[in-house]
Amino acid sequence: MKYTRYCRSLLSTPATAVGRYLAGHRSGADIAMVDLEDSVPPARKEEARQRAEAFFSAPSARGVRCAVRINAVSQAEGLRDLLALRGYPVKPDVVLVPMVESRRDIEIVEEVLRPSCPDTEFFAVLETPRGLQDAPAIATASPRLRALVFGSADYVLATGARLSWETLSYARSRLVNSARAAGIEVMDSPLFEVFDEGALACEAALAKDLGFSGKIAVHPRQVPVINRAFSPDDHTLARARKIVEAGRRNGRDITVVDGAMVGMPFFEASRKLVEEFGEEPDECHPQTGCRPQTECRPQTVHSSPASQERE
Numbered sequence: 287m288k289y290t291r292y293c294r295s296l297l298s299t300p301a302t303a304v305g306r307y308l309a310g311h312r313s314g315a316d317i318a319m320v321d322l323e324d325s326v327p328p329a330r331k332e333e334a335r336q337r338a339e340a341f342f343s344a345p346s347a348r349g350v351r352c353a354v355r356i357n358a359v360s361q362a363e364g365l366r367d368l369l370a371l372r373g374y375p376v377k378p379d380v381v382l383v384p385m386v387e388s389r390r391d392i393e394i395v396e397e398v399l400r401p402s403c404p405d406t407e408f409f410a411v412l413e414t415p416r417g418l419q420d421a422p423a424i425a426t427a428s429p430r431l432r433a434l435v436f437g438s439a440d441y442v443l444a445t446g447a448r449l450s451w452e453t454l455s456y457a458r459s460r461l462v463n464s465a466r467a468a469g470i471e472v473m474d475s476p477l478f479e480v481f482d483e484g485a486l487a488c489e490a491a492l493a494k495d496l497g498f499s500g501k502i503a504v505h506p507r508q509v510p511v512i513n514r515a516f517s518p519d520d521h522t523l524a525r526a527r528k529i530v531e532a533g534r535r536n537g538r539d540i541t542v543v544d545g546a547m548v549g550m551p552f553f554e555a556s557r558k559l560v561e562e563f564g565e566e567p568d569e570c571h572p573q574t575g576c577r578p579q580t581e582c583r584p585q586t587v588h589s590s591p592a593s594q595e596r597e
Contacts (some may be wrong), residue, residue, distance in 0.1 A: 294500040294516035300325035300335035311346040319353040337371040342376040353380035359394045372402040386410040387417045392427035406428040413437025414444050425468035427506040438475035462497040471499040480505045492513035
């Protein structure tokens with residue numbers, strides 16, 4: 287399995303909820319994101335753009351990878367967002383581009399931000415049938431595009447599908463395959479039931495098994511659950527160390543570890559895993575603490591877009 291600390295978790299905070307910026311920065315998420323899109327009503331878009339500047343310049347943001355989700359670039363608000371980002375004194379590390387339906391959407395973002403945000407990376411959110419259909423081309427739209435993100439709520443709205451794991455298995459699989467074929471990461475959509483930790487652990491485990499790199503969080507309490515799901519456990523790390531040592535002993539020739547045949551792909555994957563996760567475990571979240579991950583069995587996992595972060 288592939289593990290990375292780059293984007294196990296991404297916590298979304300509405301740009302108008304300035305009082306929650308500190309919690310976002312201190313949540314333990316791999317990426318803390320301020321949202322200008324779905325969580326901001328139309329009448330407050332300009333206010334949100336002005337307030338979001340502080341999300342990147344606040345003292346609590348130091349050492350934190352910070353992102354922003356803009357509005358769709360097919361809309362005037364999205365273009366205004368890009369122009370506002372050019373003027374921010376502290377630039378975002380990542381820009382999430384929603385409702386991406388073609389390579390051109392990413393190319394527009396790159397052209398507008400290139401002069402002032404040369405180091406900013408992009409995540410493309412695919413949440414329509416057209417976006418999923420064109421996913422392979424979108425995934426190679428820019429060298430700065432680092433991940434695809436699945437947007438389940440808008441996807442079911444467009445297709446009429448039920449919002450459950452089983453009904454969206456094709457969409458998720460297509461997204462994972464498109465991202466991995468392009469050599470980039472891929473993140474799953476959030477579970478909107480904020481207080482159902484068991485369902486979140488189960489859905490995150492299913493996403494990990496399918497090949498996702500991480501999952502979006504809509505509340506700080508979801509972050510430690512997601513981080514655990516997308517991090518190797520002690521058994522996985524111990525096995526990886528055994529494989530690395532076996533490769534060293536026999537010159538990376540095919541060998542047997544714990545009764546299983548392993549070769550070059552296993553040696554390389556295990557080496558990367560030990561390098562990234564083998565030193566020390568993540569700290570527990572200060573409020574939720576550390577609890578064992580819930581065992582996940584095949585089941586229908588339901589989500590409700592009505593409980594999004596529109597607080």
